[in-house]
Amino acid sequence: MSIILTTFTPASASYSQFGSISLIHGMPNGAMIFTHDGARTATPSCATGATATRWAINATTDGGKLQASMLLSAYALNKKIVVLGTGTCSAWGDTETVDYIIIE
Secondary structure (H helix, E strand, O other): OOOOOOOOOOOOOOEEOOEOEEEEEEOOOOEEEEEEOOOEOOOOOOOOHHHOOEEEEEOOOHHHHHHHHHHHHHHHOOOOEEEEEOOOOOOEOOEEEEEEEEEO
């Protein structure tokens, strides 16, 4: 009997340094898109060019609702945030989906 091992390499997730939030959009599918000016590592291939400074939250889930609440609170209080992505554009097709947010 032989065993075949395979490896899987997920899309490359990006992350940002502390930065400010701007241009918050509520999309019809329940996604919340925002722009962030913190220095960012390379974005996944689904989020390049004009969308490279944007992030998306799936606000239809409990976790996404928490992230959206945190984001809006940070924005209202003029706090800087760090964003870590999932390496995918599952919440909005050309914008990396947020994995988690850290508020300063």
